[in-house]
Amino acid sequence: MSTEVLRAPPAPDTDAEIATHVATSHSTGRGTGGPASKRIVVGYGFWIFLLSDVVMFSALFASYAVLFKNTAGGPSAQQLFDLRNIALETGCLLASTFVCGMASLAVSERSMKWTQLLLLLTGLLGLTFLILEAREFASLVVQGAGPTRSAFLSSFFTLVGCHGAHVTAGLLWLATMMAQFRAKGFREDIRHRFLCFTLFWHALDIIWVAIFSLVYLVGTLPPQMLP
Amino acid sequence: MSANDNHDTGSHVAEDCVPGSPAVGRTVGQEIGGYLLGLGLAAGLTAMSFWACGTRSIYGPGVAVALLVLAVAQIGIHLVFFLHITTAPDNSNNILALAFGVLIVCLIVFGSVWVMDHLSHMDDLNQHLAMSALIKRPT
Numbered sequence: 001m002s003t004e005v006l007r008a009p010p011a012p013d014t015d016a017e018i019a020t021h022v023a024t025s026h027s028t029g030r031g032t033g034g035p036a037s038k039r040i041v042v043g044y045g046f047w048i049f050l051l052s053d054v055v056m057f058s059a060l061f062a063s064y065a066v067l068f069k070n071t072a073g074g075p076s077a078q079q080l081f082d083l084r085n086i087a088l089e090t091g092c093l094l095a096s097t098f099v100c101g102m103a104s105l106a107v108s109e110r111s112m113k114w115t116q117l118l119l120l121l122t123g124l125l126g127l128t129f130l131i132l133e134a135r136e137f138a139s140l141v142v143q144g145a146g147p148t149r150s151a152f153l154s155s156f157f158t159l160v161g162c163h164g165a166h167v168t169a170g171l172l173w174l175a176t177m178m179a180q181f182r183a184k185g186f187r188e189d190i191r192h193r194f195l196c197f198t199l200f201w202h203a204l205d206i207i208w209v210a211i212f213s214l215v216y217l218v219g220t221l222p223p224q225m226l227p
Numbered sequence: 228m229s230a231n232d233n234h235d236t237g238s239h240v241a242e243d244c245v246p247g248s249p250a251v252g253r254t255v256g257q258e259i260g261g262y263l264l265g266l267g268l269a270a271g272l273t274a275m276s277f278w279a280c281g282t283r284s285i286y287g288p289g290v291a292v293a294l295l296v297l298a299v300a301q302i303g304i305h306l307v308f309f310l311h312i313t314t315a316p317d318n319s320n321n322i323l324a325l326a327f328g329v330l331i332v333c334l335i336v337f338g339s340v341w342v343m344d345h346l347s348h349m350d351d352l353n354q355h356l357a358m359s360a361l362i363k364r365p366t
Contacts, residue, residue, distance in 0.1 A: 036243060043245030047321060051328035058332040062339035083277065090273055098266045101309055104247070105258050199247045202309045206302050212273075213298035217280040218291050225287040 046196040050203045064155040072150035077219030086216045089132045096125035097205040104198045123174045244317040246310050265308025272301040
């Protein structure tokens with residue numbers, strides 16, 4: 001560790017300089033020239049975690065697909081889902097993930113004003129998504145279609161609620177990142193955390209694509225159109 | 228060092244690429260353009276999904292398949308334009324991990340649906356056999 005510090009040239013400032021520095025160094029991380037840089041190790045490790053999170057979601061998707069028709073005499077998906085609300089939620093989350101990408105560009109340009117502004121916008125769009133989802137859940141429970149009504153609704157609330165819990169955790173993480181950028185500046189370790197956050201936020205939108213397509217849109221098809 | 232370099236002739240890239248980090252040597256304008264293109268494609272595919280759900284101009288039983296295909300296409304758009312996953316050699320670790328994840332997801336989802344579907348078929352069949360045995364029993 002100490003030799004690495006001694007050998008290290010003056011710290012590159014922007015991401016472009018870091019990329020050039022990386023491109024000219026000899027550490028490939030593939031057995032020649034030493035281990036990969038910390039940014040690669042952190043990012044790749046978090047990528048593996050995200051994939052395992054997706055595998056966990058796939059188990060919830062599988063149980064939903066299996067239990068979809070077990071309504072126990074209660075309301076079915078076609079009677080319950082309001083597609084206008086789902087379109088709004090989808091728009092909010094897609095816009096949020098796009099603004100999050102813009103924020104990552106602001107971080108690589110080291111612009112504190114744009115970083116804070118775009119991260120705030122990302123968070124507000126995510127919060128709007130959560131409020132819309134909470135309203136939908138509340139209206140389902142009021143209609144007597146809560147998670148205890150049937151196996152279909154239990155699996156529905158578990159799947160969509162788990163995604164909502166991830167978004168809530170993401171918003172807390174986002175607020176932490178905004179505070180850390182403000183207090184500590186664009187330090188290297190903070191930027192690694194932020195890289196992980198952007199990966200997490202984009203992955204949540206990928207999960208939501210599967211949810212709105214396969215749970216809500218397929219769910220509202222009339223029964224004779226289902227495979 | 229040079230002997231060591233020659234050893235690894237297939238690989239000219241310096242270091243692996245992290246998911247979510249943009250390609251080397253692109254300006255901010257190009258980056259914003261890439262994100263905007265991804266946003267446009269994703270929004271277009273979302274709109275097509277909602278349209279396919281409400282339309283009667285597609286063969287009925289094909290709508291669910293169309294929705295599945297549109298979802299997979301949109302996930303691909305997100306991976307390419309937002310997570311910056313490419314097929315370049317510096318991305319091979321990311322792609323391999325992703326491929327393994329997709330394999331497990333497919334096994335879990337399609338395996339569960341397949342097995343449980345056959346289970347309920349067998350339940351129906353068993354009930355049918357039990358009923359016919361009751362009816363045909365000589366008295």
